[in-house]
Amino acid sequence: MDVGAQVTARIHRPDPPATGAWREGDPVGERRFADVGDLPLQLGGTLPQVRLAFQTWGTLAPDGGNAVLVEHALTGDAHVTGAAGEGHPTPGWWGTLVGPGRALDTDRWFVVAANVLGGCQGSTGPAARRPGSSRPWGSAFPRLTVADQVAAEARLADQLGVRRFAAVLGGSMGGMRSLEWAAAHPDRVGAALVLATCAASSADQIGAQSAQITAVLSDPGWHGGDYHDRPDGHGPHRGLGLARRLAHLTYRTAHELDERFGRMPQVGEDPWDPDAPGRFAVQSYLDHHAEKLVHRFDAGSYVALTDAMNTWDVGLARGGTDAALAAVTVPLVVAGVDSDRLYPLADSRRIAERAAATVGGLRTVRSPYGHDGFLLEVDQIAPLVTETLRLGSLNRG
Structure with a gap:
């Protein structure tokens, strides 16, 4: 029995x-x-009968001036706050920031969050039923860009009666959409929080993310993208799990992983056993995150959204990245995490220095946790949210 088979047997899930x-x-x-409705796509073609799943908290003011849009990251969704439970596989990812008396005080603000276009928690994406068919979109799902995702969200805002968001807030992939909102719809955004992200994906980011896509596409269970109706165990869960392991190493730091796990073996396992080698603790940690994701996410969405991140450039069709940043008029609060190795602080610095509308220069979130600091360091994120809301209240258009 090879090592991979031994590990699979040991996990026995x-x-x-x-x-x-x-x-x-x-x-x-x-x-x-x-x-x-039908959505024209930036890279060509039209996506028909688009549906977005969303959640709201609070009450929209009669003048519509208290609306705030919260943008989730790659494997997040519209469930920003609230417990896990029926219909929601995970608890809210920014739950301590949203609610009465919190930074996003729902007694004052009408908070909106949509599952991103291409996602898998109710919005149109590869796992959703294709119009005119009883089958999922699967391999026929078209390529999307961040601009397409924001265009769909603008239509959602229209349906909710929101002419203008007081603020748009997002980190990581959500930060891309936040910046795109400011560039594409300056008349509809009071202020934007652009957190732990970039203005255009770098070669390093594209390389890391393309490796994750390749992991999914190489899984025999991918079936060309048409796997959604296959039995349990016959989808691309191995490839998606590998992609998650690769990604998670970019979300944390080498220092934190070493401090937390070092070379410790997983409890009850022996990595040096010549006959049945066990795992190191860090391997178990990555296995755990992979296992969780394959039970709550879709491989096709992972590919579609990661591809959209690869093609991300706020300067696309706007004369280049720097020209687009210079043209942004929406007040921006720009912040990065000092230990982030996926979106290094230099990426946030570029936005802060080249966007004329940046307020207060680059803000630095100090964290040992790397990129995940934008989710974990809520005590440092909350004042940034509060400041963005204050700017949006002052900039009423």
């Missing part, structure tokens, strides 16, 4: 689903849905 996506007939939970 039930077969994962072909897709972890939310599907029609699953519990709705706190989701609502908006049909926003």
Whole structure:
């Protein structure tokens, strides 16, 4: 028996689903849905009958001036706050920031979060049913860009009666959408928080993310992208799990992993056993995160969204990255995490220095946790949220 088979036997988990996506007939939970029509795509073609799943908290003011849009990252969703439960496989990812008396005080603000276009928690994406068919989109799902995702969100805002968001807030992939909102719809954004992200994906980011895509596409369970209706255990869960392991190493820091795990073996296992080698603790940690993701996410969405991150450039069709940044008029609060090795602080510095609308220069979130600091360092993120909301309140257009 080879080492891979030994590890699989040792973990002994039930077969994962072909897709972890939310599907029609699953519990709705706190989701609502908006049909926003046919969407022309930046790279060509039209995506028909687009639907976005979303959640809201608070009440929209009569003048519509208290709306705030929160943008999630790659494997997040619209469930920004609230417990895990029926319809929601994970608890809110910014839960301590949203609610009465918190930085995003829902007694004052009408908070909106949508599952991104191409996602897998109720919005149109590879796992969603293709219009005119009983089958999922699968391999026929078109390529998307960040601009397409924001265009769909603008239509959602129209349906909600939101002419202008007081603020758009996002980190990582959500920070890309936050910056795109400021560039594409300056008349509809009071201020934007652009956190732990870049203005255009670098070669290093494209390389790391393309390796994750390749991991998914190389899985025999990928079936060319048409795997969604296959039985448990016959989807691309191995490739998606490998992609998650690769990604998670970019989300944390070498120092933190070494401090936390070092070369310790996983409890009850022996990595040096010549016959049945066990795992190091850090391997178990990565296995755990991979296992969680394959039960709640869709491999096709992972590929589509990662591809959109690879093609991200705020300067696309705007004369280049620096020209686009210089043209932004929406007040920006720009922050990066000092230990981030996925979106290094230099990426945030470029935005802060070249966007004339940056307020207060670059803000630095200090964290040992790397990129994940934008999720974990809530005590440092909360004042940035508060400042962005204050700027948006002052800039009422």
